[in-house]
Amino acid sequence: MNKFLFFGTKVNETEVLIEGDDHRHCTTVLRNSVGAQILCTDGQGHKIVGTLDSIHKKHSILRINEIEKHLLPAHQLHIAIAPTKNISRIETFLEKVVEIGIQEISFIYTKNCERKSIKLDRLKKIARSAMKQSWKYHEPVLNELQSYQDFMSRDFSASANFMLHFDNVATHLVSADFKEKNLFLIGPEGDFTPQEIELSKEKGFQTMKLGEAVLRTETAGIVACTVFRMGLIS
Amino acid sequence: MNKFLFFGTKVNETEVLIEGDDHRHCTTVLRNSVGAQILCTDGQGHKIVGTLDSIHKKHSILRINEIEKHLLPAHQLHIAIAPTKNISRIETFLEKVVEIGIQEISFIYTKNCERKSIKLDRLKKIARSAMKQSWKYHEPVLNELQSYQDFMSRDFSASANFMLHFDNVATHLVSADFKEKNLFLIGPEGDFTPQEIELSKEKGFQTMKLGEAVLRTETAGIVACTVFRMGLIS
Structure with a gap:
């Protein structure tokens, strides 16, 4: 049984x-x-x-x-990520973060994002399968692809908000202070544009990095989710 | 250029x-x-x-x-992992850990492992491609599939050695003390057998867990590598 x-x-x-x-x-x-x-x-x-x-x-x-x-975990994570050109990479991201533990995923279309559509039904199937595989009782919320501008127009005051970005950023995500609700923004292969980074700062996001390694988009998502979940244990 | x-x-x-x-x-x-x-x-x-x-x-x-x-990092990681039935899962593991940072990977054939062969040349190509993609200048060492018994017959005194295992283990890998050289053992979908766990203890391995989530073999490998690399930063 x-x-x-x-x-x-x-x-x-x-x-x-x-x-x-x-x-x-x-x-x-x-x-x-x-x-x-x-x-x-x-x-x-x-x-x-x-x-x-x-x-x-x-x-x-x-x-x-x-x-x-079963209750939701005390610290909840929402990742907004630009979908990769090769959709199987985002599918890998999705499967892994559901296993590790995530509550919500948004797909955002940024300037350097090379994919303009996603099949949300297929992604929901993958998430549900990973959820059953890893014995989780809460299905993560998956949101339709929307533009970065639309996504950023919402009110972020209820969560701790981080833009994860490689270039010349001093503070590492492992030293972040997390709240009950947390949001990570992860950019496309071609990175966020300076305007997109500026907008995130105007909206109060903290810019942080994930280390010195050059990570693909989907790897950054998996690493960020791991740092979040494991960081709360130590 | x-x-x-x-x-x-x-x-x-x-x-x-x-x-x-x-x-x-x-x-x-x-x-x-x-x-x-x-x-x-x-x-x-x-x-x-x-x-x-x-x-x-x-x-x-x-x-x-x-x-x-470029010098090797001050803390080096060797993961010995049981290959998954579906080889694409081990390929995902390989690509991700090379991006995150790893120095050596061994493939071990344990009792509950469902795969008896690997194509090392193909895996080396994937590792090299991930290495170039993430701008790394050191190629990780990849070792041929060998039995768990053969692997465990070596001398482990030069490294800090950990068996990562889910069942009823109190200590979390995030609180581990790492040395210059570190080795993680990661089991197959059907887990290590009690005899295999016993042998690791005889050889001085510490048994540790990666959290409360049920992770697939390849996800455990990626999470362990992330915990190692990111744990050294904080």
Whole structure:
């Protein structure tokens, strides 16, 4: 029972609906039949132990036996990142940061960004798969690609805000003071423009670096997420 | 001139030989001709500025104008990792840790490891490409796949040695004391066996964890490398 975590929708206090790939994986691939014990999550913090109650062509129904509420971590991370030209690099980033622990991801279109569209549904599938793989009960929020200007027009007063940027920056992210909510901006392969950096400063962002190494966009995202999560432990 | 770093072999004090993909990339793709200024490295710590002296079918010769010797970092990392069933995951690990900074990688075949062979030449190409991409002048050492028993039969007295392992381990890697030379052991998807863990203890390895998250093998490798590199900065 304990080897797989499935994703389901809690329809009421006693039942969970399992659909799509999760339904097929649970019933066709793993051949679970009515009466089998299943572990699932609704992505809203619930770890649910249930019994397969009925199996249909495109969905199955789970009867809830136990439900456990998991809280979000005390320190939450939102990364806004420019998508890479080669989308598989952003997919690697996404899978890894979900495993390490992240609450929200925004995709931002900056001046030097070479990709103008993303398939959010595909990215959500990858995130959900990484979430189940790493036994997380909260699904991260993924936001549609938007322009840097639009993204920067919001109110950032509720979070600690950092622009991660390589060039001539003295302060390292490992020495940052994090708040309950934290936001990292990560630029494209061609970096942020001076105007974009200026705008982040006007909005009160602190500019920080991730070390002396030249990191690809997706590697910077993974390293930043690791520094954040691990930095809170020591 | 400064956009690409090529890999070349220093044949004497005045000349560098550029072959294979680097030769093709430099002369055919980027259309550099005789007299062009080129940046290259021999992977032995040298950053070389040179002038293209002659272009042949399968190689080109660079005349050295300037040579700069870079030292290895004061703290060096060797990761021994079990290759994943899906080799692309180990390739992701390799690319990312080379970017972040690593000196040696060994591939170990443990009891629960599902892959019995690796293509070392392909992995070396990936490492070299990541090295050039991230402007590193030292090529990491990559060792052939060997059994865990063979790997563990060596003398480990010159390094600080850690087994990274999830189950019920209290001490987190962020609080480790690193030496000049450091070795991390990272297990396969099915984890190390109790016997393998026991053997590491007999050989004086400290068992440590990487946090509370369930990480895939390759993610554990990337996170461990980040914790090591970033931990030395703070």
